[in-house]
Amino acid sequence: MSVLVVVECADGEVKKSSLEVASYGAQVAAQLGTTATAIAVGEANEANLAKLGEQGITKVLYDAEPRLKDFVNNAYTKLIATAAEQEQAKIIVLANSNIGAAVGSRLSVRIKASLATNVVEMPKISGDQFTVKRGAFSGKAFSDVVLSGDRKIIAVKKNSTEAQHDAGKTAEVTSFSAQLSDADFADAPKQVVMQDQAGGVLLPEAERVVSGGRGMKGPENWGLIEDLAKALGAATACSKPVSDVDWRPHHEHVGQTGITVSPNLYIACGISGAIQHLAGVNSSKVIVVINKDPEAPFFKAADYGIVGDVFDVLPKLTAAVKALN
Amino acid sequence: MKFLVCISNVPDTTTKITFTPDNKEFNKAGVQFVINPWDEYALTRAIELKEAAGSGTVTVLNVGEADTEPNIRKALAIGADDAIRVNAAPSDAYFVAEQIAAIAKEGAYDVILMGKESIDYNGFQVHGMVGEMLGIPTVAPAMKLDMSGNTATLEREIEGGKEIVSVNTPFVASCQQPMCEPRIPNMRGIMTARTKPLKVVPAVGEPARTTVAEFALPPKKQGVKLIDPENAGELIKLLRNEAKVI
Numbered sequence: 165m166s167v168l169v170v171v172e173c174a175d176g177e178v179k180k181s182s183l184e185v186a187s188y189g190a191q192v193a194a195q196l197g198t199t200a201t202a203i204a205v206g207e208a209n210e211a212n213l214a215k216l217g218e219q220g221i222t223k224v225l226y227d228a229e230p231r232l233k234d235f236v237n238n239a240y241t242k243l244i245a246t247a248a249e250q251e252q253a254k255i256i257v258l259a260n261s262n263i264g265a266a267v268g269s270r271l272s273v274r275i276k277a278s279l280a281t282n283v284v285e286m287p288k289i290s291g292d293q294f295t296v297k298r299g300a301f302s303g304k305a306f307s308d309v310v311l312s313g314d315r316k317i318i319a320v321k322k323n324s325t326e327a328q329h330d331a332g333k334t335a336e337v338t339s340f341s342a343q344l345s346d347a348d349f350a351d352a353p354k355q356v357v358m359q360d361q362a363g364g365v366l367l368p369e370a371e372r373v374v375s376g377g378r379g380m381k382g383p384e385n386w387g388l389i390e391d392l393a394k395a396l397g398a399a400t401a402c403s404k405p406v407s408d409v410d411w412r413p414h415h416e417h418v419g420q421t422g423i424t425v426s427p428n429l430y431i432a433c434g435i436s437g438a439i440q441h442l443a444g445v446n447s448s449k450v451i452v453v454i455n456k457d458p459e460a461p462f463f464k465a466a467d468y469g470i471v472g473d474v475f476d477v478l479p480k481l482t483a484a485v486k487a488l489n
Numbered sequence: 490m491k492f493l494v495c496i497s498n499v500p501d502t503t504t505k506i507t508f509t510p511d512n513k514e515f516n517k518a519g520v521q522f523v524i525n526p527w528d529e530y531a532l533t534r535a536i537e538l539k540e541a542a543g544s545g546t547v548t549v550l551n552v553g554e555a556d557t558e559p560n561i562r563k564a565l566a567i568g569a570d571d572a573i574r575v576n577a578a579p580s581d582a583y584f585v586a587e588q589i590a591a592i593a594k595e596g597a598y599d600v601i602l603m604g605k606e607s608i609d610y611n612g613f614q615v616h617g618m619v620g621e622m623l624g625i626p627t628v629a630p631a632m633k634l635d636m637s638g639n640t641a642t643l644e645r646e647i648e649g650g651k652e653i654v655s656v657n658t659p660f661v662a663s664c665q666q667p668m669c670e671p672r673i674p675n676m677r678g679i680m681t682a683r684t685k686p687l688k689v690v691p692a693v694g695e696p697a698r699t700t701v702a703e704f705a706l707p708p709k710k711q712g713v714k715l716i717d718p719e720n721a722g723e724l725i726k727l728l729r730n731e732a733k734v735i
Contacts, residue, residue: 265614270617278699305508309701357653429728439505452724468728477721484725488726
């Protein structure tokens with residue numbers, strides 16, 4: 165038995181969330197006295213896959229089938245199921261991403277495994293009892309979930325665990341084929357459209373986020389948010405009212421019915437802090453709130469705050485960051 | 490076209506979450522339950538597609554005990570034709586998926602829609618499980634859904650972009666914004682919903698694969714440290730030297 169880790173790659177690079185997952189899987193393997201093998205999906209580069217040794221992976225399986233470059237639910241599920249079979253994996257770890265969740269849920273039925281998504285900590289293993297802590301109630305709470313059965317799949321929330329780096333260690337990269345046929349690619353996407361990312365930082369994976377609310381007064385003022393985000397290497401985000409009125413695209417909406425993020429730093433500008441918004445951000449490590457209303461409920465959930473006008477404060481912060489660099 | 494829309498009954502988004510004293514269960518006392526907000530996209534889009542086609546049916550499915558019926562009636566008031574309630578507590582995603590798969594198969598539904606995830610359990614699992622159980626494609630999470638005959642064209646959100654996917658019926662899709670503007674019931678809908686069929690059926694299949702041992706609330710913050718707006722740059726120094734996050 166071993167631990168199988170699903171590693172997502174794009175443009176040859178292993179995604180940050182997959183480095184976290186690799187490290188998570190290797191630590192679970194160590195706890196169980198076994199080794200962790202990775203299966204790569206997406207457009208991978210063998211040299212980068214070998215570097216997964218730094219996260220504690222001993223072997224990486226890679227199927228160079230070109231149609232696996234883009235996400236195809238059925239093909240990915242079969243690929244991972246075949247790898248799990250070959251490696252006799254009892255535990256499969258993947259990222260709680262749009263790919264990980266889509267594949268993980270199909271896989272759980274196919275290989276008869278129990279599944280926990282949105283997992284935020286290392287598992288507690290005591291005898292046969294396998295318990296994981298996961299986010300529930302859209303970030304408002306956590307639950308300890310007991311996974312039953314012989315096989316288990318864990319989808320780890322982004323930014324909730326840290327990737328270990330043991331410099332210089334390499335993993336053995338082995339070619340692998342799941343004998344995929346045309347039928348496995350029947351649900352392949354017709355077209356993939358990537359957004360133009362301001363500053364190139366993706367919100368779900370971002371370590372720092374600068375977010376704006378109605379207090380920004382209009383989309384024309386978003387330059388202030390973008391300037392600070394750029395200086396910090398942060399992603400931009402917004403509150404629900406802002407995406408509802410189309411000031412910003414809906415994929416930037418952070419909150420209970422948008423996305424939940426857990427960056428190291430979340431800077432909220434002109435956001436009052438409704439309970440639905442707080443749900444989306446309260447697993448951030450450090451929260452900064454800038455609001456001219458000292459009674460804004462967000463201050464109660466913040467680590468640092470500035471009671472002031474965002475239009476005065478933001479340029480000062482951007483200048484201070486630039487001065488620091 | 491036969492649409493099956495799966496809805497879950499969840500605490501209203503404004504709910505302050507608390508648990509029973511032993512932390513084993515969610516404390517329902519005084520909590521307003523609503524149709525899961527993500528499921529409202531699935532429901533409204535199914536009704537829109539049925540109306541555009543000028544034929545078809547929209548059936549609402551809920552796995553839940555009798556206390557979910559007010560929200561099932563609300564879904565009927567919004568425009569679904571009939572409803573099925575599987576009379577069981579939705580113990581985990583696998584159990585719920587089994588119920589949906591059994592009903593979808595029996596009723597030979599063409600399009601099975603649900604929200605991206607429920608805002609209480611946040612599993613984001615049921616769509617894939619149902620698709621796998623039925624051996625049909627799943628598109629999740631879908632931001633756009635159009636139908637032309639038996640072929641659907643969907644936009645699937647991926648990290649940093651979207652995919653255009655086309656599938657034939659039957660298929661499963663989990664829905665999210667900006668698919669449509671969720672509808673609210675009107676007076677006529679509320680009146681007609683009272684007499685629309687709501688069938689209650691027993692649960693089938695194997696028991697849940699996961700169980701919740703304990704709930705916990707996030708740790709409380711220590712309290713906010715305020716910085717003078719005149720000296721805002723001080724914040725950046727604190728973030729670097731004290732919080733060590735930049």
